[in-house]
Structures are given as structure tokens and as C-alpha cells.
Amino acid sequence: MTNRLNRVKSVARKVGGIRRLILILMAVSLGTTALLDFFVVEKIFGPLVYLYIALSTIVGLYVIYPLYAGRRLTKYYWVRVKRNRLAVWGLGFILFLILLALIGPFFTADPTAVSFEEKNIPPLGFTIEESVYEPETEQFIAKTITATGEHPLGTDNKGRDLLAMIVSGAGVSLQVGLLATGIALTIGTLIGVMSAYLGGKMDNILMRLTDVMMAFPFFLLLVFIVFIFGPNLAFIVLVIGLTGWTGAARLIRSQTLSLRTREFVMASKALGASDSRIILAHLVPNVISLIIVMATLSIPGVILAEAALSFIGLGDPNVTSWGMVLRAGQQSLDTTWWVAVVPGVMLFLTVLAFNFVGDGLRDAFDPRSAL
Amino acid sequence: MEKPILRIRNLKTYFFTRRGTVRAVDGVDFDLLKGECLCLVGESGCGKTVTALSILGLIDSPPGRVVDGEIYYDNVNLLKCSPEQMRRLRGKEIAMVFQDAQSALNPVFTIGDQIAEQVKLHLGVGGGEARQRAVDLLGEVGIPSPEKEVDYYPHQLSGGMKQRAMIAMSLSCDPQVLIADEPTTAVDVTIKAQILDVFQRLRETRQMSLLFITHELGVVSEIGDRMVVMYAGRLAEAAAVTELLGDPKHPYTAGLIKCVPDITKTRDRLESIPGTVPSLIDPPRGCLFHPRCDQAMAICSQEKPPLTMVGKGHTVFCHLYNGIKGNGEQ
Numbered sequence: 001m002t003n004r005l006n007r008v009k010s011v012a013r014k015v016g017g018i019r020r021l022i023l024i025l026m027a028v029s030l031g032t033t034a035l036l037d038f039f040v041v042e043k044i045f046g047p048l049v050y051l052y053i054a055l056s057t058i059v060g061l062y063v064i065y066p067l068y069a070g071r072r073l074t075k076y077y078w079v080r081v082k083r084n085r086l087a088v089w090g091l092g093f094i095l096f097l098i099l100l101a102l103i104g105p106f107f108t109a110d111p112t113a114v115s116f117e118e119k120n121i122p123p124l125g126f127t128i129e130e131s132v133y134e135p136e137t138e139q140f141i142a143k144t145i146t147a148t149g150e151h152p153l154g155t156d157n158k159g160r161d162l163l164a165m166i167v168s169g170a171g172v173s174l175q176v177g178l179l180a181t182g183i184a185l186t187i188g189t190l191i192g193v194m195s196a197y198l199g200g201k202m203d204n205i206l207m208r209l210t211d212v213m214m215a216f217p218f219f220l221l222l223v224f225i226v227f228i229f230g231p232n233l234a235f236i237v238l239v240i241g242l243t244g245w246t247g248a249a250r251l252i253r254s255q256t257l258s259l260r261t262r263e264f265v266m267a268s269k270a271l272g273a274s275d276s277r278i279i280l281a282h283l284v285p286n287v288i289s290l291i292i293v294m295a296t297l298s299i300p301g302v303i304l305a306e307a308a309l310s311f312i313g314l315g316d317p318n319v320t321s322w323g324m325v326l327r328a329g330q331q332s333l334d335t336t337w338w339v340a341v342v343p344g345v346m347l348f349l350t351v352l353a354f355n356f357v358g359d360g361l362r363d364a365f366d367p368r369s370a371l
Numbered sequence: 372m373e374k375p376i377l378r379i380r381n382l383k384t385y386f387f388t389r390r391g392t393v394r395a396v397d398g399v400d401f402d403l404l405k406g407e408c409l410c411l412v413g414e415s416g417c418g419k420t421v422t423a424l425s426i427l428g429l430i431d432s433p434p435g436r437v438v439d440g441e442i443y444y445d446n447v448n449l450l451k452c453s454p455e456q457m458r459r460l461r462g463k464e465i466a467m468v469f470q471d472a473q474s475a476l477n478p479v480f481t482i483g484d485q486i487a488e489q490v491k492l493h494l495g496v497g498g499g500e501a502r503q504r505a506v507d508l509l510g511e512v513g514i515p516s517p518e519k520e521v522d523y524y525p526h527q528l529s530g531g532m533k534q535r536a537m538i539a540m541s542l543s544c545d546p547q548v549l550i551a552d553e554p555t556t557a558v559d560v561t562i563k564a565q566i567l568d569v570f571q572r573l574r575e576t577r578q579m580s581l582l583f584i585t586h587e588l589g590v591v592s593e594i595g596d597r598m599v600v601m602y603a604g605r606l607a608e609a610a611a612v613t614e615l616l617g618d619p620k621h622p623y624t625a626g627l628i629k630c631v632p633d634i635t636k637t638r639d640r641l642e643s644i645p646g647t648v649p650s651l652i653d654p655p656r657g658c659l660f661h662p663r664c665d666q667a668m669a670i671c672s673q674e675k676p677p678l679t680m681v682g683k684g685h686t687v688f689c690h691l692y693n694g695i696k697g698n699g700e701q
Contacts, residue, residue: 070479073524200433262474263469263470263471263474263475264474264476264477264478266429266469266475267467267469267475267476267540268477269429269461270427270429270461270462270466270467270469270541271461271462271466271467271489271540271541271543271544272458272459272460272461272462272463272489272492272493272544273458273492274458277492281488282477285477285480286477286478286479288479
């Protein structure tokens with residue numbers, strides 16, 4: 001057993017550390033399953049699953065593990081975050097949302113199940129009057145629809161359960177927010193740090209590339225991609241992620257520029273560290289607090305972008321997202337107002353929660369802020 | 372003891388800036404013998420650090436470049452090595468201790484992690500072993516309870532402790548040559564003595580060669596075997612420490628020694644050498660020191676002073692000694 005462990009260790013050393021070994025193994029295994037998936041067997045996993053695995057590995061190796069390894073520092077930051085009441089509430093709401101998205105689907109009905117007998121039921125505690133056409137008397141008569149325990153948040157005009165749709169939407173929003181932000185920040189961090197560290201010509205090339213990307217109207221690109229490839233959530237996530245890294249790259253570059261001239265970079269070079277090692281093992285950990293703050297602050301933007309896309313009817317029709325429910329509800333805002341209001345409030349609270357957490361983290365990580 | 376481990380010949384490192392070429396190091400020769408401590412002395416901006424960085428191949432390029440010369444480490448010309456070869460050499464064969472340990476340690480890792488990283492990188496041992504080695508090294512440089520302090524972050528240590536940690540880190544792979552760039556400048560006097568003790572002890576136990584860069588003559592007399600005095604990117608004088616401090620030949624060296632304040636005398640003014648270091652972009656002709664030299668002659672502003680042997684192992688670059696003891700090129 002120890003023998004085998006030693007062999008793993010020696011392989012890891014050859015490729016430059018356990019972390020890189022895990023990354024390489026992950027890339028290889030994901031690559032081969034993806035190839036099998038697309039060419040041999042027909043679609044076992046959706047492309048989102050690959051993104052999930054890849055990103056959670058990267059986040060685990062470069063965010064969770066360092067936080068665990070530096071427990072004392074993590075505890076110190078947690079004490080500072082805790083002093084910001086709003087951030088704690090925000091964090092609580094995000095955790096609630098994650099639980100909702102993970103466990104909710106087991107307890108709620110199918111969000112796409114249509115039932116016209118149960119349409120337009122108001123949420124618990126409300127009743128509405130509706131004029132219903134009676135075929136026998138050929139007249140419209142007023143009918144009171146009362147809330148039922150079966151549909152605590154009511155139903156829409158096709159009788160779909162609103163609670164189920166909200167639960168499904170929570171999952172979609174979180175997936176889009178986390179995955180797209182993860183992709184964007186991974187790219188942004190690498191480009192920012194490399195640009196600042198390598199300097200000179202490389203810096204120029206990477207930063208001009210960033211400028212070009214920034215000048216690109218990304219929402220149009222999104223609409224364009226949806227038009228060409230069809231409304232697929234994975235494409236939407238990829239496009240948001242692949243275009244959204246510019247701000248992060250610039251900010252991280254500016255932070256790294258001041259780090260690069262610090263003597264510890266020269267010192268680790270003088271002791272034989274390679275460029276990739278300095279970038280990954282010395283510079284990235286020094287900007288990790290900035291990355292975490294930026295991630296929390298950019299997630300709401302991404303969630304809103306997806307909601308906006310669904311709202312104008314370019315979302316993935318196979319998944320029920322908040323933007324889509326919002327769109328369904330806005331046509332009958334005067335009668336079945338809850339169909340639009342509930343997802344609207346959820347979006348509002350989610351965006352607010354991420355912003356509060358982001359602000360709290362920024363203050364906690366900033367040594368100059370008097371907390 | 373007699374065999375040179377590092378031979379530097381006619382080293383020229385220039386920086387090509389927008390305002391002109393800065394001749395930071397302009398033709399420097401010296402040998403570092405096995406097991407000796409050679410002190411590189413001179414005032415700020417005279418090219419000491421650039422010399423050290425040139426040896427390690429760490430000159431930022433652009434704007435800097437080693438334009439000429441040879442640096443032999445055990446018969447390998449370092450200037451002809453590939454970047455990858457140089458990277459393997461750094462830390463393992465030649466290591467460097469920096470002036471400001473505060474900024475030379477990465478603030479987000481514990482000192483143990485940083486030392487262990489070096490060990491894992493160069494010696495290829497596992498995590499537990501590397502950590503044990505970090506503890507041993509911290510003990511070797513005189514950190515009182517290394518098992519505890521190995522888990523400290525740099526900001527939890529005092530200045531002297533950080534400098535020791537930095538030294539431990541540079542020793543992690545048993546280098547043959549240790550370059551110390553003003554390691555005592557950022558610490559106070561009592562700590563300075565302790566740090567010098569650490570270096571002294573390491574030299575005895577490890578038989579390694581030390582290239583000690585400093586501007587403090589007190590430190591030189593404490594630790595050095597031989598010393599090389601640099602001025603404005605060129606050599607002024609080189610000799611054994613006792614000989615050079617007792618009988619300086621070059622007017623610059625003599626001036627430097629006179630500048631050291633004597634604590635037993637109370638004087639209202641400190642000695643200084645009049646004038647400032649010349650611009651390295653547009654240096655004066657002839658001897659670079661002649662505008663500040665009180666013994667300057669007509670020839671000093673015309674010709675570069677040649678190397679003159681004035682004693683056993685005592686060389687000086689000054690026109691005052693032209694042809695005095697033969698051996699000059701004049």
C-alpha cells in the first residue's frame with residue numbers, strides 16, 4: 001500500500017506536483033469519455049456534466065484546498081465576514097437556494113406537467129375571481145378559485161406548478177451562474193497573471209486581445225450563437241464564460257503587476273522555480289482573495305443575463321428557468337400576477353444575496369478596511 | 372581552499388534604456404575560491420547586485436543583458452547554459468539570500484511550506500520528509516523552536532527570524548555557492564551579529580563558498596576572507612580583508628574606510644567622499660573615480676587605469692601605482 005502511494009508520489013513529482021497530476025488525470029479522463037460520448041455511445045452525459053466535473057476539480061484544488069490548508073487564515077477571514085450581518089444573511093440565502101436546487105426536485109411535481117383543470121390557482125392565502133365560459137348556458141360566469149395545499153405557490157395558465165418551476169429555476173440559475181463564472185474567472189486569472197508576469201510583448205498581445213473581447217457586443221453574440229446552434233443551456237453557459245473574462249483579466253493583471261516586482265518572485269526564481277510554478281504556486285494564491293470576491297460579484301450578472309435571454313424567448317426550452325416563468329407570467333400580470341412576481345422576487349433576492357456576500361468578502365479580505 | 376569554484380571574467384552587464392545604455396557592470400573579474408567568503412563592497416548603485424544577478428542569470432531582459440564576459444562555475448560557462456539548465460542550477464548549486472526577507476518571502480504560505488517546496492522541487496522527496504528537512508534547516512540557522520515556527524506565516528516572525536528563514540530556504544538544497552545580497556542591511560545591530568554568526572557557522576559546517584555583498588566595512592572585517600571593492604560598475608581594488616582594510620591603496624577604498632564613523636570620537640561632522648557616483652549612462656573618460664579623487668593626475672581623466680599588483684593577491688586599478696611594482700601593463 002505504502003509502496004503504491006510512493007509510486008503515485010514519484011509520478012506526481014515528475015509532472016510538477018500532486019495538483020498538476022490530478023488536473024492532467026482529469027483532463028485525460030474527461031477527454032476520453034467526452035470522445036466516447038459524442039462518437040461511440042449516444043450522449044450519456046450532457047456537456048454541462050463535463051463542465052461541472054472540470055470546474056469543481058479546479059475550484060477544489062485551487063480554492064477549497066488552500067482554504068483548508070490555511071485553516072487559521074480561513075478562520076480569521078470567517079470571523080471578519082461574520083461581522084457583516086448582510087453578508088451572513090446573503091450566504092444563508094445562497095445555501096438555502098443550493099439546498100432547494102439539490103433536494104427540491106425530489107419533493108415537487110414535474111415542472112413541465114401541464115394540467116388545464118388546475119390552471120391559474122393562486123398561491124396559499126389568496127383567492128381570485130375569474131370569469132369562466134359555461135358552455136351549457138353560453139355565458140361567462142364569475143368563479144372563485146381558491147388556493148390548494150397541493151400547489152402552495154399556485155399554478156400558471158397551463159396548470160404547471162409554480163413551486164416546481166421555481167425549484168427547477170433555482171437549479172438552472174445556480175448552474176449558469178457558477179459554471180459561467182468559473183470558466184470566465186479561470187480564463188481571466190490565467191490571462192491576467194500571465195500578462196503581468198511575462199510582460200513585454202506577451203503582455204501587449206494578451207491585453208489587446210482583452211480589449212478586442214471587451215469591445216465585442218457579447219449579448220448579440222449570445223443571440224447569434226443561440227440562433228445558429230439552437231437554444232442549449234450548455235452553449236449559453238460556454239458563451240457567457242468564454243466572453244465574460246475580460247474585466248477579471250484586467251483587474252488581476254493590475255494586482256499582479258505590483259506583486260511581480262516583489263522580491264519573493266525574484267527569490268523563488270533565484271532558488272530555481274520555473275515560470276509556470278511561479279505563476280501557479282506563487283502569484284495565483286496571492287490574488288485568490290480578489291478572485292473569490294470577483295466571482296461572487298459576477299455571478300448575479302451572469303444569472304441576470306441568462307434570465308434576460310430566457311425572457312426574450314432565447315433560453316433553452318428544455319429547462320424551466322426563472323426568466324422563462326417570468327416571461328410566461330408577464331402576459332397576464334393583471335390577473336395571475338404571482339406567476340411573474342414569484343420568480344421576479346427570487347431573482348431579486350438571489351442577485352442581492354450574491355452582491356451582499358461579495359461585498360462582505362471584499363471587506364473581509366481587505367486589510368485596510370476597519371472591521 | 373585554493374581552487375576557484377566561481378570564476379568571473381570581464382563581465383559586462385548593460386541596461387538598454389530609453390535614455391541610453393547604462394553600463395551597470397563594465398568589465399569585472401574576480402574568483403570565488405572553494406570554502407572562502409568573498410565580500411563584494413561598494414556604495415549603492417555600483418553594480419554589486421547586478422553582478423550577483425548576472426551570475427544567476429536573473430537579469431531582467433529587456434532592458435538588461437549580459438553583453439560580454441564569462442562566468443565559470445566548476446568549468447561550466449553559465450552564460451552559455453540554456454534557461455532550463457540555469458533553472459536546475461539555481462538553488463541547488465548556487466543559491467541567493469536577499470536583502471529584505473520581509474518581501475522575499477511569499478506572504479500567503481507558511482515558511483515551512485516555502486522551504487519544503489524548494490526541497491521537493493530539487494531533491495524530489497515526499498511531503499513528510501521535506502517538512503522534516505525544513506524543521507532541521509530552521510534549527511540549523513538558529514530558530515529556537517523550529518517544530519513550532521515551521522507553521523508560521525512570514526508576518527508572524529520578527530525581522531531577524533524572517534532573515535533566518537530566508538537563509539534556511541536558500542540552504543535547502545545544499546548549494547555549493549551562497550550569494551548573500553546585503554542580508555544584514557534590513558536588520559538591527561544585535562540581530563546583525565547573530566545573522567553573521569549563522570553565516571560563519573554555516574561556512575564551517577558546510578564548507579560552502581560565500582559571496583557576501585555589503586556596503587558595511589564592519590561586516591566585511593567580521594566575516595570576510597578576501598574583499599573586492601567596486602566603483603561605478605568597475606573594480607577598484609581586491610585583496611585579503613586584513614591587508615585591504617589596514618593598507619588601502621586605492622583612494623576610493625581609503626575614502627570608504629575613513630567614512631566609517633568611530634563611536635569613540637565625538638565629531639560634529641561625519642567624513643564623506645565629496646561628489647556623487649558618476650552617471651553610468653555617460654561616464655567620465657579615464658578612471659571613473661577621478662572627478663571625486665583628491666589625488667587625481669592629468670592621466671586619470673585620459674586613460675583607464677590598468678591592473679597593478681601591489682602585493683601578494685592585492686590588485687588595484689589606479690594610475691598612482693603605475694609601474695611601481697612592475698607587473699602593470701603600462
